Amino acid sequence: MNWDEFAEWSKQIADWGAAYHTGLPDRPVRAQTKPGEIAAQLPSSPPQQGEDMAAILKDFDAIVMPGMTHWQHPRFFAYFPSNAAPPSILAEQLVNTVAAQCMLWQTSPAATEVEGVMVDWLRQALGLAEGYTGVIQDSASSATLSAVLTMRERATGYTGNREGLSGKGHLRIYCSDQVHSSIDRACWVAGIGQDNLVKIGTNGPRHAMDVASLEAAIAADRAAGHTPAGIIAITGGTGIGASDDLAPILDLAQRHDLYTHLDAAWAGSAMICPEFRETFWTGVDRCDSIVFNPHKWLGVQFDCSVQFLRDPAPQLNTLKIEPEYLKTTGAAVTNYSEWTIPLGRRFRALKIWFLLRSYGLEGLQTRIRNHVAWAGDLCEAIRGLDGFEIVTEPILSLFSFRCPGDDAAQQRLVDAINDDGRVYLTQGAFDGRKIIRVQVGQFDTTREDVMTVLTVIQDTWEQIQ
Numbered sequence: 001m002n003w004d005e006f007a008e009w010s011k012q013i014a015d016w017g018a019a020y021h022t023g024l025p026d027r028p029v030r031a032q033t034k035p036g037e038i039a040a041q042l043p044s045s046p047p048q049q050g051e052d053m054a055a056i057l058k059d060f061d062a063i064v065m066p067g068m069t070h071w072q073h074p075r076f077f078a079y080f081p082s083n084a085a086p087p088s089i090l091a092e093q094l095v096n097t098v099a100a101q102c103m104l105w106q107t108s109p110a111a112t113e114v115e116g117v118m119v120d121w122l123r124q125a126l127g128l129a130e131g132y133t134g135v136i137q138d139s140a141s142s143a144t145l146s147a148v149l150t151m152r153e154r155a156t157g158y159t160g161n162r163e164g165l166s167g168k169g170h171l172r173i174y175c176s177d178q179v180h181s182s183i184d185r186a187c188w189v190a191g192i193g194q195d196n197l198v199k200i201g202t203n204g205p206r207h208a209m210d211v212a213s214l215e216a217a218i219a220a221d222r223a224a225g226h227t228p229a230g231i232i233a234i235t236g237g238t239g240i241g242a243s244d245d246l247a248p249i250l251d252l253a254q255r256h257d258l259y260t261h262l263d264a265a266w267a268g269s270a271m272i273c274p275e276f277r278e279t280f281w282t283g284v285d286r287c288d289s290i291v292f293n294p295h296k297w298l299g300v301q302f303d304c305s306v307q308f309l310r311d312p313a314p315q316l317n318t319l320k321i322e323p324e325y326l327k328t329t330g331a332a333v334t335n336y337s338e339w340t341i342p343l344g345r346r347f348r349a350l351k352i353w354f355l356l357r358s359y360g361l362e363g364l365q366t367r368i369r370n371h372v373a374w375a376g377d378l379c380e381a382i383r384g385l386d387g388f389e390i391v392t393e394p395i396l397s398l399f400s401f402r403c404p405g406d407d408a409a410q411q412r413l414v415d416a417i418n419d420d421g422r423v424y425l426t427q428g429a430f431d432g433r434k435i436i437r438v439q440v441g442q443f444d445t446t447r448e449d450v451m452t453v454l455t456v457i458q459d460t461w462e463q464i465q
C-alpha cells in the first residue's frame, strides 16, 4: 500500500468511525453471537496473494462487526467502563501512525517528557501530594505486579532477583477479601504464592478491610517466623466497589515498615471530584504506590494505567536493568522502561493530553458526578420493584440487586436482559449469593439511557415468569 492509498483509506475509516459511534444506540450492546460462529467464516489458512483493502474492509463489516460487543454503547452497564472519548481516539491514531518505541528518553524524548507532565497533571487532578511521580503502564495488573515485586525485593533486602526465593521463608502480603483477581495473580507470578496472600474480612458501609484483624494477622505471622512484606488496599473493588479506610491501614503499615500499594483502578477516576476524596481517600498520600486506570471511567482509550509512586527508588531497585545497548549517555534523563516490566513502550501519554485539553477537568467532573447521581436514581427505582432487593448500596456509581428467587433466577434474568440487547449488565457474587451488578460510567450515557435499565428489567422479568 502506498501512502496516498493509506490517506484515502484513513478518511474512509474516519467516516466509518463517526457513523459507527452515532449508530450505536440502535445496536444490541452485547454481541449476539454463538461460540465458533465468527471463526467459521474465516479461511483456515492465510492467503498466498495479497488482497485489496476494499475486500478486507468489506469482510471486516460483514464478519467481524457482528461479533463485537459495543463497549462504547451508551447503555453499557456491565463490568466497568472502558471509555474511549473521541479526542483520545484521535491521539491514538496519531500514535499508531508515528509508531515509535518509547522505551528510553532518547528513543522519543517527547514521549517521555509528555508522560512526565501528564502524570503530574493527573496527580494534581486527583489531589495527590506534591512529590509523587509515576509511570504509565498498560494495565493495573502490570502496575500491581510491579508493586508486589517491589514488596518482595524490599522485604528481602533486594536479594530476591539475584538469589531467587528459596530459603527466604514465607513473605506475606495482606489485602481484603474484596480485591481484584489481579492481586492474586501478582502474588502467583512474583513467587509469593497464593497461600501467602492473607485476605482479611471486611465490614462497614463500604466493606472496608477490618484493621484489627489485619493487625492480628501481621502479629501472628511475625510470631510464626514469617516476613510481612506489604499491604494492598483498595478503593472501589470490582465486585461491589469495596473501599478500605486508608488512614488506619497506613498507620499500621508505617508502624510495621510495610510497603503499601493502593488499587484504585476503577474508582481513582472519580477522585478528580474533590467531594469524593474525603470519604474515600483520607490519608492516601502515605501510600507508596497507587494505580488508577484512566482507560476505565475517565475516558482515555485503552490501554492507559497510571502508577503513582511516592518514591520511585524501591521500584527502580527492583526492576531497573541496563544492558550495554540500552545505556544512554549525557544529561540525566528518565528512561521509563526501567520503571516497569516490559521494555517496549507505547506513547500513551498523548491521549491523556488530548482528553484533558478537550474537556478540561470540569467537563470530566460533570460526567462523573452525573453518573454517580443517575446510578443512585436507578438504584432507588429498582428498590421500588416488587420483591426486588438492593444487595449492596451504591458506592460511587456501582450497586447490586437481586430479583425474587434463587441464584438460578438471577442468572435467568441477567441472560434475558442481555439477550434483549437494549442494555448490558453482568452478574457477580456477594456473601455467597449471586447478584446482578449495575455500574454507570459510559462516557456519553444519559439519564434516559440509565433509566432504560429499569424498563428492560420490568419487561424481561415479565417474559421469564
Ligand SMILES: *Cc1c(COP(=O)(O)O)cnc(C)c1O
Residues within 6 Å of the ligand: 080, 138, 139, 140, 141, 142, 180, 182, 236, 237, 238, 263, 264, 265, 266, 293, 305
Ligand atoms: C479493572 C480492575 C483491575 C484490572 O485492571 P487491568 O488494567 O485490566 O489490569 C484491577 N483492579 C480493579 C479494582 C479493577 O477494577
